[in-house]
Amino acid sequence: MPTTILCVEDEADLRADLAEELLAAGYDVVEASNGEEALDYLGHSRPDLVLCDITMPKMSGLELLARVREQPAFADLPFIFLTALAGRRDVIAGKAAGVDDYLTKPIDFDLMLITIAARLEQVARIKGITPPVAPVEPISIGSALLGANEALNRMAVGIFLLDAERKVVFRNRRAEDLLGEADGITLSRDGLLRGEKPQQTNALREMIDLALSRAAAGSRQPTQALALSRNSGRRSLFAIACPVAREPVATGEPVVAVFVSDPERRLSQAAEAVAQLYGLTPAETRLAMALSKGLRLDEIADEFGISRNTVNYTMKNLFRKTDTDRQADLISLFISSPLILESD
Structure with a gap:
């Protein structure tokens, strides 16, 4: 069965980005805009992991975590906080409430996926669930x-x-x-x-x-x-x-x-295709495509409804993954790479 992540975040744009990244990684996603919605879902279903913002209206992430940990059935449910608050007191409060891990905003999506995978693997190990290993047959x-x-x-x-x-x-x-x-x-x-x-x-x-x-x-x-x-x-x-x-x-x-290759052939989705080759996340792909269209970083932040810090962080990931260090080089890479994957 697919692994289900309960994503609790009051900022709609960020929640949509988180869900998109998780879906692209192969997870099923249930979205909640606050702690009360999340608690309603937990009343009848059990996800495999909860990804939760701390500061939310109606019910904070800390309150939600406390309510979850009161229930014996959810004692081993992995719980990860998303927060712009990374001070010592906040970390101590979260640990005292039983949180498993923290992810600091702006979110590094690669780190998020690695953290989630590690927590899920830890739970599987504790439960004694060992994925079957198929015998390796030599192939030509x-x-x-x-x-x-x-x-x-x-x-x-x-x-x-x-x-x-x-x-x-x-x-x-x-x-x-x-x-x-x-x-x-x-x-x-x-x-x-x-x-x-x-x-x-x-x-x-x-x-x-x-x-x-x-x-x-x-x-x-x-x-x-x-x-x-x-x-x-x-x-x-x-x-x-x-x-x-x-x-x-x-x-x-x-x-x-x-x-x-056929030099006459023009591809309508070259940027997305090149992004597949470099293993970029959907958010990184959107940013690269916007740059290729000539948008400035502040315009990209406004169009996507995200902060400049998030844009800058995503840019750093783009430079690292594509081994570039200038926007001009990055744009050139996306519009001129000779190896393109076609969409269906």
């Missing part, structure tokens, strides 16, 4: 690559996996689209990649042969890019080959990957 690189076909199908670059005989043994969705267009690259009846003209086909075969020879030598070095002209007059496709396994391998197993 071909099985591993083909098993990742959903991820490969979401890439906006055409991917062809070839065996030692240069035959295509796998192609992702974008590769199928390129073949369907029959403009720059095609597939022969015997499963070999072909260009528009004989010289293009020869150049493509030479590129693949070079990648195969590097695979046999144990090298992972890709080839140089090859331009594949198109009869339509549109800009040439660009292809590059890269070894993915060392020969010899089983018959039909991928040895070389050929990546084909």
Whole structure:
């Protein structure tokens, strides 16, 4: 069963952000805007963890925690406070009431998810719940690559996996689209990649042969890019080959990957896609997209209804995750990365 988090926060925008981050991490979320709403929910249901603000109208987080700890059924329920109050007296008061942990505002969402996971694991350990460990079976690189076909199908670059005989043994969705267009690259009846003209086909075969020879030598070095002209007059496709396994391998197993990109193709959701590659949270993605649209930090804070401190903290996380240190570099990364994931 999915893990349920009860999120108690009176600020609607922050509560929505917290819920979005938790849902993205795979949790079920129940929202409450104050302690009384949370107590009503706890009267008929038991979440796996409570994430709760301290300062709220009607009933504070400390009052809610005290009421929860009065009930023996909730004695082991993990309870984490969200607070802008991080003074010694506040921490002591929370610990005395039985809180398990504190998260200080503005919220570091990565730290929040790590803290929640640690608390849930601790409870599972105390209860003696050990997740089953499946036996690890050895698999070939071909099985591993083909098993990742959903991820490969979401890439906006055409991917062809070839065996030692240069035959295509796998192609992702974008590769199928390129073949369907029959403009720059095609597939022969015997499963070999072909260009528009004989010289293009020869150049493509030479590129693949070079990648195969590097695979046999144990090298992972890709080839140089090859331009594949198109009869339509549109800009040439660009292809590059890269070894993915060392020969010899089983018959039909991928040895070389050929990546084909189309410079004419424009992607409407490039920023979100690049964010997936860098493991950004939804809040970090929204901030990066707003920056890419030319919004200033104060405008972003106003549009999203968050404080400048939260914006600045999120910016620091963006710089750290993307290994950048200037807004200009960050924006450039989001609008020009060559590896994009397509949305469904």
